[in-house]
Amino acid sequence: MAGNTFGTLFRFTTWGESHGPAIGVIVDGVPPRLPLAEPDIQQWLDKRRPGQSRYTTQRQEPDQVKILAGTFNGETTGTPISLQIDNVDQRSKDYRNIADRFRPGHADYTYWKKYGIRDYRGGGRASARETASRVAAGAVARKVLGPDIAIRGALVQIGPHPIDRATWDWAETERNPFWCPDAATAVRWADYLDGVRKAGSSAGAVIEVVASGVPAGLGEPVYDKLDGDLARAMMTINAVKAVEIGAGFATVALGGEENGDEMRMVDGKVKFLSNNAGGILGGISSGQDIVVRFAVKPTSSILKPMRTVDSEGNEVEIETHGRHDPCVGIRAVPVGEAMMACVLADHLLRYRAIGG
Amino acid sequence: MAGNTFGTLFRFTTWGESHGPAIGVIVDGVPPRLPLAEPDIQQWLDKRRPGQSRYTTQRQEPDQVKILAGTFNGETTGTPISLQIDNVDQRSKDYRNIADRFRPGHADYTYWKKYGIRDYRGGGRASARETASRVAAGAVARKVLGPDIAIRGALVQIGPHPIDRATWDWAETERNPFWCPDAATAVRWADYLDGVRKAGSSAGAVIEVVASGVPAGLGEPVYDKLDGDLARAMMTINAVKAVEIGAGFATVALGGEENGDEMRMVDGKVKFLSNNAGGILGGISSGQDIVVRFAVKPTSSILKPMRTVDSEGNEVEIETHGRHDPCVGIRAVPVGEAMMACVLADHLLRYRAIGG
């Protein structure tokens, strides 16, 4: 398979199944002498950790990270950083009924077709549990980026309900269980999701991740463009079906003169008058905020019965019990932030290589 | 930079500037003994070639491809295939006025910030002319995929005007200058684009690319997922700002039971009852049609004057004359098809490596 590695210079490799003894990530290419200790990583894992509200899975995982290699006296040494998280709350017996049945919308069927074998317990390798490793890698990436680059994410839509962007307040994202930047919408989402959960259904979401303070010059045309790598990064997150940069699909309906971000000089510096480009032109960062949005489909594991087939070719129905997020998109916020951090760290190192 | 290569096993590297003597592509990793001659490639280049209607640039490039290496007696040999296209209709003097001024929405500013030097003539390396190399690589990829996999593209929106999907007819895409699958909409688009062109403005577009006959099992979780690679592939095409797979952003508003594609047995084979997944589950192809859509922003080079700055830090205005596509998305159709072909060819070879 050899598909479990991401990045060129800042490069990480993840491993582990949902119900195996542990999951982990090797982060390679980290410059030496950066301060790094377990709490630096734990804070971001805590943000993603399940079981923190009734809107996410009730699986209780402390997600306690251990650094097994790559630091000395609290600093990175330039050698690979090995991070490990034990799985402690597996309930594999919940998954017996999916051992032979393919959940619609899930990877069950395609893993079985591709590999002829699958660890069905909790979704195995295809479980969103893998994203904890991404968050751990992202914590290291933030160290590479340094304090001047800020990466923040927010949920901007759940089901058919978008936020009101006019009332956007980053501080609000810390005050509700949805990372919602708009307090009024957060209240409505709570009601909406309670209904979804009671109905045994699930809901999708749109996440927006913004990186501020990114210098101009990151991105390697033409196939390693910054937006190309971001698109891949986000699309590989479980359940993501769409990615857009800046104004994204909305640019289509604009005239060229509306879409192009005009420039003026302010205090001797170039200032753009808008940011339809999402901070990327020709695949290279422009110095504006990098803005990425991605769509997470509704959780595929639901209580409602659905028609499917089994591995013997019988037509069957399936209801998925286990413990699932009614809106898996909520916990995708810290994951999206982490992937943004990793892509930027990789491109920062690549830019330095040619003198940037 | 080292960013001009795409793919792992089926791997191509492109080179060349808009106004240099030639452009080209090296396609490496092609299995031996596939029939390949220049007309096999030329047919796809002719589809993308500029100057074929009043809705695309009037630059006249015959785009005649030469095979310089990698075949013997009309068959591939397993060695790298070198394809070259001479540039014949450069008019570099048209670009004098952009030598020092940054066109809003274009890569001028970011190339200058990153490299401190740029070949401004025709956009240099950032020109959409590079996409001819992609189309040539895609023609080789189709040979790898064989005749049972069909890849077709269509324009499904120009500016604010989407097609009527109820009247979709693939045959129609060959009969109008827009690759529009809906005859009535094509007529409306012609009017609309005439207005855009006269106004010195430009329009965006949405392209949909569909691959049929793709076997289940292509895609390498978790970072080399098929959809991750497709997202990167499409996002690296000039002017693309968004990519979605299957129902994409629309999945967000669906309940889990609406989104999951149910399965039944038909004639002893698994049949999905819908295709919201766009043929990809868990990053692996399911055997359904692979469906990708991407947004192309309106052409940045327009006649209307825009506010910008120059490389000396002066505030200036710019009008771009040269010869430009009023809707660069039109010619992105064969480019999107080519990138789809290249991604699938790469993953087909990767799948074979593990016995697929």
Add this chain to the structure above:
Amino acid sequence: MAGNTFGTLFRFTTWGESHGPAIGVIVDGVPPRLPLAEPDIQQWLDKRRPGQSRYTTQRQEPDQVKILAGTFNGETTGTPISLQIDNVDQRSKDYRNIADRFRPGHADYTYWKKYGIRDYRGGGRASARETASRVAAGAVARKVLGPDIAIRGALVQIGPHPIDRATWDWAETERNPFWCPDAATAVRWADYLDGVRKAGSSAGAVIEVVASGVPAGLGEPVYDKLDGDLARAMMTINAVKAVEIGAGFATVALGGEENGDEMRMVDGKVKFLSNNAGGILGGISSGQDIVVRFAVKPTSSILKPMRTVDSEGNEVEIETHGRHDPCVGIRAVPVGEAMMACVLADHLLRYRAIGG
């Protein structure tokens, strides 16, 4: 750094320091449904394990491997295999005196120059302890290669004393502590090494690794040639300073007609009359035995005092106590075998990708 990964399709990444809590390896790209359990790996680690004779380090490491991911019910699943070995017998205080002094011939100086920080305990990441991870990866690679490909290694020289190749007996390599295929020489080496050890010195060695049953066709010209990858593989083993294929340096003194391996037909199959090529022509396996030899320099950590400098720029002397192999080349035999297995597994998968 991002230099801790080896291979393209069969790809492994190692991590861990000599005196950290553990070391490990992630093996990615392994085809599914291969039987794999811990004893399959343990048998090869036991072969390399230290402390088994007075000719190797007295550090007592059980080197007990755990499989943390990638298998299900005793078979590989196609997902990354995570293997881990705890470090149990570190004596870091032995290394206090090298915290600031650079052992001649060791990586101390260069790590310090490159990274400005180093985990000096036991050599940190530069320790030969890392090679246990290679051996673990090699055990997985052998599963990929299957039972028809046999990989065996032997020590063919210690210090100035080569074996007598006329009496080569593979079975003998299992009967002496040197993997020596020549019983008489093994006896002489025992005497010689006792003298070396008593003198507080160390000795170099030459290892020969032979792979039999390798099909013709492995290797990807021109930069991923099989011999190029083998040369890199062996040269990256600690203390290796030279690599040769087949007759190697000895080919230089041969005439072309002596060097070229002539071919005849025997029982309807091509048979080579000699094997100066070491089984590789033009970077591709020919079906003959693959033969690689590499030189391991004498252990750099010795009791004899040597002149060096410290990190403050003072001229000092250094004697290295700790527990060291008087001839580190002995334990390089299973490591060389493992690297051969990994290179062949990678190229077998690559060959399959194009239909081989």
Add this chain to the structure above:
Amino acid sequence: MAGNTFGTLFRFTTWGESHGPAIGVIVDGVPPRLPLAEPDIQQWLDKRRPGQSRYTTQRQEPDQVKILAGTFNGETTGTPISLQIDNVDQRSKDYRNIADRFRPGHADYTYWKKYGIRDYRGGGRASARETASRVAAGAVARKVLGPDIAIRGALVQIGPHPIDRATWDWAETERNPFWCPDAATAVRWADYLDGVRKAGSSAGAVIEVVASGVPAGLGEPVYDKLDGDLARAMMTINAVKAVEIGAGFATVALGGEENGDEMRMVDGKVKFLSNNAGGILGGISSGQDIVVRFAVKPTSSILKPMRTVDSEGNEVEIETHGRHDPCVGIRAVPVGEAMMACVLADHLLRYRAIGG
């Protein structure tokens, strides 16, 4: 195949067959604003060019290089550099008799086994003609390294005749047709090779390449070690069968105290008292001269008849006429220099990425 690319950040891809219309190389990852024009490259190609003495092939190739992309106004732009050399003196009919017969020692047999098709004319892709592309890439690499790093090569052995290292004079390498640093030996080689040529035989050679002025810190442990990459680089050159770093195989017979290069302070700087390590410790450059030696086997295409088989499985004899180098190692000197330059350039950029 996908094996025609070398390097990570400074990365080049070569293409072309011996008797195709042209050969070429794409050099990607070159930092911007380096002066680069065709004469900068031509000077090195002229050094490798065939037909310059009676000791090399009489094929007359001007090897005139063209820059097709990647520079603007005489400077690199950061975009891929495309270099092309036309083939002008093919005599394909000379090769008819090898169309179906496999030359012993040559890649004929293995290409046929692997690909089932081969361009036999002049050896096709397996011809040493490919090395012209390496020399062109090396010329660009030297620009990246800058004037303070000097890379020089010499022939130190032909057939059984080594040079006398006591009389080494770099200036001498420019005065004889062998790049021999020892004038007296050059005279003896001339006699020796005349005999070899008249006998219809061929001779091997050992090349030594030395890089001076390389800063400490280049090389990425543990699998991308500088010596690992150099070993691969040299081993992929046509006909190379062995590579050693520093004292190489000779270290085996040394005691640890003889082999370790001791250090003293001279003028406030670290000075090594010997260079058995060849300038590399733990895979990282130490600041000493980097010293690599490699063995080139005798040319496989010889006039003397040899026993072989044909593609139909018949036992036949073969004499190779065509125009061949009696000692192909002679022209390997500039090729070895080029590969050294490319490896160092790649690692210099990689080191810069982490702050080096």
